[in-house]
Amino acid sequence: MHAAARALQAERGRHEITVPLVAARAGVTASTVYRRWGDLTELLADVAAERLRPETPPVDTGSLRGDLAAYCEQYLEEMSSPAGRAFLRDLVASCGDDRPACRCDLYIREQIGVIVERAARRGEPTPGVGEIVEGVMAPMMYRILFVADPVDLADARRLVDALLARGGGQPRG
Structure with a gap:
């Protein structure tokens, strides 16, 4: 199907x-x-969720800032394309408990969790996964879904830098 x-x-x-x-x-x-x-909306949302399921772990650049920036730039590039925006619209149209949109949130949180765990193993101060979702992913998603202007990949790095500059995170060990 x-x-x-x-x-x-x-x-x-x-x-x-x-x-x-x-x-x-x-x-x-x-x-x-x-x-x-x-209905068709649910089917297309399910197709979109499967397309958004990561096949590999996020790139390991050797630093929290680098890993987050690389992940966010890739996500922004994929989701701000016409096809990515269409997938996101299908997902949003199907929102509800245990629906495909919830699976996408899980995929994002899992990927960010890998990045945070790597940074923690290196002894870097790390914000929580939720803090990254709210401070970086949510503003990017807003831009993708609701702003007509093209999204600039530099926006991803700017959001990551702003989160880390606020001192988000604690050393973990």
Whole structure:
């Protein structure tokens, strides 16, 4: 089902995709889609969540600042693209408990957790994962979703630098 939905997304605009079209492409009946996902929004959100699941750990640059900046720049670049924005809109449209958007929050927190743990092992002061999500990821997401101007990758580094300059974090060991 995911492969069928992804193929149709590559071929058509979002407004042209329907449950019967996805079902036909996947070789199943539309009722199969409705039973599993309920509606097209849920299916597309599930497809988006799987696309956003990280396949590798974040890059290890040797420092908290470098790791966070690299992760945030990559995230910003991917999610501010037209395809990334469409995925995020599908996720937001499906918000609710235990929905695909919640899985994406988990993926982000897991990746940031890896970065924080690495920094802690090096003895660097580290902000908490929640502090990074609120201070860096949330403002980036706002820009991606609601600001029409193109997003500048330097914004990611600026947000990371601002968080770390505020003295966020404690030495961990």
